Amino acid sequence: xxxxxxxxxxxxxxxxxxxxxxxxxxxxxxxxxxxxxxxxxxxxxxxxxxxxxxxxxxxxxxxxxxxxxxxxxxxxxxxxxxxxxxxxxxxxxxxxxxxxxxxxxxxxxxxxxxxxxxxxxxxxxx
Amino acid sequence: xxxxxxxxxxxxxxxxxxxxxxxxxxxxxxxxxxxxxxxxxxxxxxxxxxxxxxxxxxxxxxxxxxxxxxxxxxxxxxxxxxxxxxxxxxxxxxxxxxxxxxxxxxxxxxxxxxxxxxxxxxxxxxxxxxxxxxxxxxxxxxxxxxxxxxxxxxxxxxxxxxxxxxxxxxxxxxxxxxxx
Numbered sequence: 452x453x454x455x456x457x458x459x460x461x462x463x464x465x466x467x468x469x470x471x472x473x474x475x476x477x478x479x480x481x482x483x484x485x486x487x488x489x490x491x492x493x494x495x496x497x498x499x500x501x502x503x504x505x506x507x508x509x510x511x512x513x514x515x516x517x518x519x520x521x522x523x524x525x526x527x528x529x530x531x532x533x534x535x536x537x538x539x540x541x542x543x544x545x546x547x548x549x550x551x552x553x554x555x556x557x558x559x560x561x562x563x564x565x566x567x568x569x570x571x572x573x574x575x576x577x
Numbered sequence: 578x579x580x581x582x583x584x585x586x587x588x589x590x591x592x593x594x595x596x597x598x599x600x601x602x603x604x605x606x607x608x609x610x611x612x613x614x615x616x617x618x619x620x621x622x623x624x625x626x627x628x629x630x631x632x633x634x635x636x637x638x639x640x641x642x643x644x645x646x647x648x649x650x651x652x653x654x655x656x657x658x659x660x661x662x663x664x665x666x667x668x669x670x671x672x673x674x675x676x677x678x679x680x681x682x683x684x685x686x687x688x689x690x691x692x693x694x695x696x697x698x699x700x701x702x703x704x705x706x707x708x709x710x711x712x713x714x715x716x717x718x719x720x721x722x723x724x725x726x727x728x729x730x731x732x733x734x735x736x737x738x739x740x741x742x743x744x745x746x747x748x749x750x751x752x753x754x755x756x757x
Contacts, residue, residue: 465667465670465671465674466662466663466667467659467660467663467667467668467671468671470659470660470662470663471659471660474660536678537674537675537677537678537679538678539678539681539682539748539749540748541746544755544757547757548757552757553756553757554754554755554756554757555749555754555755555757556752556753556754556755557678557748557749557750557751557752557753557754558675558678558751558752559600559603559604559675559751559752560603560752561603561751561752564752564753564754565752565754567754568754568756
């Protein structure tokens with residue numbers, strides 16, 4: 452029996468980003484779950500218990516990426532998070548690190564780097 | 578105002594062009610600047626789409642407008658292999674958002690004190706973008722599907738001044754990964 456593909460949760464308010472990142476990760480052998488903001492991301496985490504890693508935008512409506520990290524910190528056994536954003540301000544990056552984020556990727560993505568990053572962090576989380 | 582506005586607009590125009598070329602190239606779409614016109618009125622064919630993103634900085638605020646014919650956006654979508662269900666408005670809005678991010682890093686390095694932007698792009702089908710009653714940096718570009726335009730409008734306060742060199746920091750590169 453073939454082991455299930457590692458499942459990644461992609462959170463971004465842009466459908467274009469979700470589908471692009473989803474396609475890149477699916478072609479690399481991952482199973483992808485999508486959410487359009489932090490609140491929906493929390494809901495999807497409750498629905499799917501086997502999420503290995505979260506790729507999360509910063510600027511989103513209803514619940515942004517940093518607020519999502521704060522909420523995640525209150526949950527037991529939460530998956531690791533790598534931020535995916537246009538933001539490059541180091542004070543934001545420091546804040547995300549303090550909230551537990553494991554990585555920060557600057558948009559637009561480079562597919563090879565995204566895949567390598569997800570593989571590295573998903574293996575660490577396994 | 579402690580800055581040469583003419584030089585600032587020239588810098589803005591160059592940064593807009595560089596950010597656009599970089600972002601499009603990341604998606605496999607090659608675009609290039611055509612000319613850096615000083616006038617700021619833009620007219621495109623009636624079937625066009627637009628995204629507007631406002632920004633705010635120390636002593637300056639304004640908006641980035643990206644306008645393109647629908648046919649050009651569809652060509653970009655084909656070359657970049659965007660999923661078919663993603664509409665032209667979504668594509669222009671997201672490209673504008675990402676270009677704004679790259680533009681911000683470039684402008685900060687030039688001392689332009691841009692602090693944040695409002696990522697609330699809108700889209701529509703204008704035929705004419707009127708000349709702004711303030712400073713504008715207009716970038717005319719051409720890519721697959723034809724010409725399109727981006728305009729960075731800015732209103733400078735009397736207190737506006739470029740950041741000192743010591744305060745200018747380069748931003749992470751596009752696609753760069755930082756492990757925290």
